[in-house]
Structures are given as structure tokens and as C-alpha cells.
Amino acid sequence: MTFLQDLQARGLVHDFTDQPEFRQALEAGGMTLYCGFDPTSDSLHVGSLMPIAGLMRFQRAGHRPIALVGGATGMIGDPSGKSEERNLLGRAALERNVEGIRAQLGRFLDFGAGRAKLVNNADWLARMSLVDFLRDVGKHFTVAYMEAKESVKARVAGAGISYTEFSYMLLQACDFLHLHDAEGCALQIGGSDQWGNITAGIELIRRVRGKPAFGLTFPLITTSDGRKFGKTEAGNVWLDPARTSPYRFYQYWMQTADPDVGRFLKYFSFMSVEEIEEIEHVHLAAPEKREGQRRLAREMTSLAHGEEAARSAAKASMILFGGELEGIREGDLLAAAEEMPRTERGGALPLPLVDALVETQLSSSKGMARKDIQGGGVYVNNRRIGEEGAALSRNDLLFGKYVLLRKGKKNYHLVQFRQP
DSSP: OOHHHHHHHTTOOSEEOOOHHHHHHHHHOOOEEEEEEOOSSSSOBGGGHHHHHHHHHHHHTTOEEEEEEOTTGGGTOOOTTOSSOOOOOOHHHHHHHHHHHHHHHTTTSOOGGGSOEEEETHHHHTTOOHHHHHHHTGGGOOHHHHHTSHHHHHHHHTTOOOHHHHTHHHHHHHHHHHHHHHHOEEEEEEEGGGHHHHHHHHHHHHHHHOOOOEEEEEOOOBOTTSOBTTEETTEEOBSSTTTSOHHHHHHHHHTOOHHHHHHHHHHHOOSOHHHHHHHHHHHHHSGGGOHHHHHHHHHHHHHHHOHHHHHHHHHHHHHHTTOOOTTOOHHHHHHHHTTSOEEEEOOOSOEEHHHHHHHTTSSSSHHHHHHHHHTTOEEETTEEOOOTTOEEOGGGOBTTTEEEEEETTTEEEEEEEOOO
């Protein structure tokens, strides 16, 4: 299977410039390509994983990726896929965002020994005068050509578009031309909403340099029930662990609907298509076991946060779903504790369990605590406790200081005992 055939088998190709020289360059290796990232925040989110994984795939296939952070174009805003004008970011906020994204991309791409490069388009666009822009770029594009682009056409028919956003595709075309001249870049990749901007760059290179350039876009992702990928009720799922913890990141993938599991593994993981199809077959034979979701969550958390964070998130998930605590690490327990109330207390042990339940507000009174225990709904360290007179002792302490209380299936509380 060729590299292009693998991309197509994964459903990763929406549009591409289907020319013989492009196919040859893909298989030969050594091609320089780029993808742009919009610095609207200081962190990328899971919606950025498709282009990130795309750059990674090209690098693993022997090509040289360039990740472009839009320090200049981010001050304007891309109208592609937007129904109305975006609020403009201040320069200081934009610079913070650029640095945050720069650091994140280093986790995914190998920038050593010239194997990849990270650039900021402010380094060349900020130096370009308006006269140079109009003379060297604007004269190569008619208004009719620009209005025919879907990103512009939709806005003109709706809320309208400012000249600022109307000119965005020309600035992106400048990026492609600059990277073509400075880095030998021949290919731009991106989401399918970028096709109009990409082809504008291809056209500019053809007109100005008389050389071919290429484009390839990925599909925009929606879930099987039509929801936008990467969103939860709480908002974006971020790649920054300070904004979305590895545990919550893991849980996002665990919530994947059964029909999406195989598709997302093909989109985002680096397993072979054959291996994914086998996982999909096993998963669909017994979807209640959620083996497909577990593999997807593990693969994606490992990709974004590393193998240790993925292992810990899987353990934390097991803890919060009533699994055995034997063999867990303290970090696993604390990762799970991010999702529950937590109390620190002194005092001697043993501590009557009814007192602990009332103190942690898992039970409203001692009488209710006794009923909860008698009903079999109280757990200490995920072990059911049925004795009304039970007490917490030093033997219950995890790592010498923690006790995990649970009432019912989902009401957890971690108690940390201060050391004497």
C-alpha cells in the first residue's frame, strides 16, 4: 500500500491536487510541506489533532514538515467556516498564544537535525508594506476569483465580510509562496475548509514562479450523531494538561460512540488499518465491554500526554468505576481525586465509618449513614462494607495517608489523614 493509499484507506483525504508529479513526490519522500495553526488560544485542542497527526504521518513517511503559527494572520482572522466576523486579538495576547502553541507542537514533531521546522508568519508578513502586498500579490487575483471561494461566498451571502477577512486568503497565499522560496515547500495540508486558501497559494506560485505546488485536505470531523467533534458541555477539550487533565482527556475518548471508534482510530492513531479493523471487529462483537473505546482512549492520551499519563489515566478511570486498587500508584489515585471532593483531616484512628460518612457529606446524618451501610451501598477503597459498626483503621490507609470512600456508584470522596 502506498502512502497516499494508506491516507485514503483511513478516510483522511477530502481533496488533493491529483497530478502524477504529486503522487511521485509522495512516494519518493523528501518533500517539504506545511500546515498552519491559528493562534486564537495559548493551547491547541483535539480539533487540531487531525492536522498535527497529518504532519506526523508525513514526517514518518520521510517528508519534512513545517508547522506555521499564524502570528500575523492571527491578528486578522480566517473567515473559512465562520459565519460572522471574529473579535481581533491584541498583540500581547497573540504573542502568548504563539509561544504556547510553539511549545505544544514540539511534543508531536521531531524538530531535531532539520527533520522539521516551526515558523511564525509574522517574521515575513509584518515586514511587507501595503504597496508591496498590492503590487506583488494583489495584482495576481481578480475579485471574481476570490468571491468564488466558498469561504467568501458564504459570508457575502450571509452577514457580509470585511476587507480585512476578505484579504486573508491572499496572506495565506503569501505564506505558501514564502515557504516555497525559502524552504522549497511544495505542499500545503489542512482541513477541508482551507481548500480555497490552499489553491490560492498554488495559483500564486504558478503565476509568480511558474512552478507546480500541491495541496491536500482532510475531512472536517463530526460525530456519528452529527455533533461537532472536540466539544463537550464544558467546552473545548484542550491539549494543555493544565486546561484539560489527562484523565478528562482520556474520558473524552472513552465517551466515543460505538460507530465512531474505528473511524477515529483510523484518523488519529498510527496503528495499521488492518489492526484497527481487527479491533473494530472485536469491539462490535461485544460493544458493552468498551474495548474499542479503551484502546482509542489509551492511544490518544499516549499521543498527547505520553505513555505514563495514559497509563495513569486508565488506572484513574478504573478506580472511579469501582475497580480493584491493588497495584495502583499514588499518582493514579491523585489523578482520580481530581474528579471528586477531597478532605484533609487530623485525629486518631480508628474512626467510625458513620462519622466519616457524615463528615464527608456522603450521608446526611449518622442514622442515614447506618442505613446506607446496611443497604450495602458504602465502599471503603472500593470494597463494600456491610458492618454497621465498621471503622476506618490504619490498615485502610492507601500510601499511608488516604482512604477512598464511595456511596453508590458515583459518589466518591477522598480523605487524606495528616501524619502525626
